[in-house]
Amino acid sequence: MSIYRVQPNIEKYKAFHLVDDDDNFDLQVEGYFDFMGQPKANDWNGARVYLDATFDKAELLVADITNFNVSALAYSEKAISILQDVLEESGELLPFECDGKKWWIHNITNVLDALDKEETTMELMDSGRFMIGKTVLDENKLTDVSVFKTKQRMTLLLSHDVAKNDYKTIIENSDLTGVIFSQK
Numbered sequence: 001m002s003i004y005r006v007q008p009n010i011e012k013y014k015a016f017h018l019v020d021d022d023d024n025f026d027l028q029v030e031g032y033f034d035f036m037g038q039p040k041a042n043d044w045n046g047a048r049v050y051l052d053a054t055f056d057k058a059e060l061l062v063a064d065i066t067n068f069n070v071s072a073l074a075y076s077e078k079a080i081s082i083l084q085d086v087l088e089e090s091g092e093l094l095p096f097e098c099d100g101k102k103w104w105i106h107n108i109t110n111v112l113d114a115l116d117k118e119e120t121t122m123e124l125m126d127s128g129r130f131m132i133g134k135t136v137l138d139e140n141k142l143t144d145v146s147v148f149k150t151k152q153r154m155t156l157l158l159s160h161d162v163a164k165n166d167y168k169t170i171i172e173n174s175d176l177t178g179v180i181f182s183q184k
Contacts, residue, residue: 001139004168004181008073013063013178016074016098019048035072037111037149039092047096047105063178065171068105073179075104082174086167090147110148114141 008015018024018033027033053060068074075083087093090110096103119136132152147167168181
């Protein structure tokens with residue numbers, strides 16, 4: 001079994017940024033844009049965002065899959081037409097618009113307690129708090145799971161090879177742009 005971390009390629013593609021106004025600030029404070037494994041579809045009213053180049057690189061392109069925030073990716077209509085079944089198996093799709101185009105945030109609600117607690121290491125930070133250092137997953141808890149987050153590291157989007165609906169394979173066999181896979 002191969003396990004991958006999926007990350008947006010923000011050095012090559014534009015990322016979403018929230019429109020900076022009082023309404024969106026209030027929503028940020030209230031946790032409206034926190035995608036930490038809890039369903040949000042019943043309360044979802046969309047988002048006011050714009051696509052912007054990161055690192056002040058105006059020449060960056062718009063990808064099919066891009067960064068919405070540290071805990072969620074956004075998918076274009078093209079990406080949804082290819083990945084919808086896989087994405088819906090692991091969470092919910094929350095619609096919004098940007099520059100007249102439809103996009104969806106993938107809110108992953110498939111959260112697993114999959115850390116191998118004996119092999120995973122913790123690191124002490126200067127603040128005196130511990131954070132996860134080396135992450136090791138218990139593969140026995142990942143049977144037939146294509147896209148998930150771990151309970152302990154909600155900011156990670158992880159995928160692994162499964163016989164059907166394998167996120168990584170579908171993306172690599174299509175012409176979808178925007179994400180990088182790194183093997184765990």
